[in-house]
Amino acid sequence: MSLQGPSNPQTNWTADGVLPPWHGQVDTNLERTVGQATRVLSKGTILAFEGDELHSLFSVKSGWLAAAKSLPEGERQILEFVLPGEFYDPIAADGHTSFVQLEALCDAVVAVIGATTWARLLNDLPDLRRSERLRDVAARARQSERMLRVGQSSAEVRIAYALIEFSMRMTDIGATDEDGGYHIPLGQQQLAEFTGLSSVHVCRTLRRLNRNGLITTGDHMDINIHDEAALADLAGVDLDALRQEIIPEAA
Amino acid sequence: MSLQGPSNPQTNWTADGVLPPWHGQVDTNLERTVGQATRVLSKGTILAFEGDELHSLFSVKSGWLAAAKSLPEGERQILEFVLPGEFYDPIAADGHTSFVQLEALCDAVVAVIGATTWARLLNDLPDLRRSERLRDVAARARQSERMLRVGQSSAEVRIAYALIEFSMRMTDIGATDEDGGYHIPLGQQQLAEFTGLSSVHVCRTLRRLNRNGLITTGDHMDINIHDEAALADLAGVDLDALRQEIIPEAA
DNA sequence: CGATAATTTGAGACGTTTCAAAGCGGGTGG
């Protein structure tokens, strides 16, 4: 497995005390297994390269990961962010290579779970299978919503949607402040790679959303949504329906 | 469940005799269960609307389905095509609504599988779980490759990739002719909804690929790839690696 | 406080969309 960390211990963002979504449902056997091999990552550490041999998956304890794919010319698309409490399995259908690059977007702590261990757990624990499945379906729904907007919408809509998705997921793990404001450990470049835009245009678009009073962006990507209804309307989102769709536990 | 068919029995495209990928691996119990409730659909039939109450999933015997999502203004994104031998489960994380619109793109035959039946089967048959998981991982990989290109590439690349993906999947189910040529039951409008382009631009791009000798498109979307290497290069694809990634059985 | 990276803003180029009209082709009804 690859490990490469441009040491840049910055951004003290961590969602301490966040519990995995299956907390309390599965026997402690899992807790122990998962807890055994944890790794502390500094910002920029790459857990797996695209095409790498890989036999483990990851559960994020704190910090964010990004799963990205690249074209030969270098253009990068971030496919998913992995937030505290979430799992990510980068293993392709061949069973032994990673189909994405997995990178820590800030200092992070992850549990490393061996593929065979995981397979055994999944086979033995129907409850774990169930919660895994819920997570998978929710992830697929998120991916679909993004695809819909990247394929069919303007920059404004793509970013409005992304901000709403972040808001919901951050609220879910309790990583928002009293006003629903939240911080994302991303630069505009990364937001661009996520939404399929250039970083310059991300900047302009965020600026416009600010100007129109829909949001406020503080330093270092502190997001505050001021007019949630208008933002949802812009993004073409029904807030309640979306939450049901993309947040696993809201069942 | 909804049923609505703009009767237009055209396009005699069917992949007769195609067997599901788990053929022979799972006991015949499954074959019987799955085979029981089959439905014959005419082109344009909608199996499920977005947000509809739904308690079943589908296995396609012949014909193509499209899974699509729409924005309030009407823009449509096709997320996945379901080919003969494939399954599709449109049920969202809430367990009882469809998160996509599922539509027959030509006359088709599908097996309808009740959600509870399916859950029981999955729980009882580890082999089925395994093959299900392989299919899921492959579908996720396909979705990711598309997202990468819709987000980061030009029209030419998006379409080149789509044609390669079709080619691989059609080859896999034996629906190509001697020369590797194949037919897809889509119009340019649908290819546009799949690639995130306007139908006009799909037309221009296909024309250019023809002019440059990469492909030939006959009447009614008969595709022949003439310079596979060049097309793959254009799409930014390593053919062998991609096949491994997006075709379930190539394990 | 200086060096370096990230954001912001401007101006022009480029690719894609939109609108519009013309060219097919296949199916239907006369």
Next chain:
DNA sequence: CCACCCGCTTTGAAACGTCTCAAATTATCG
């Protein structure tokens, strides 16, 4: 069997949104 009609494809021309390039500004860190 032909004529008509309708939907899909093709082509052109102009409008639009986003990208690229470049420079100024602002934050960050040693």
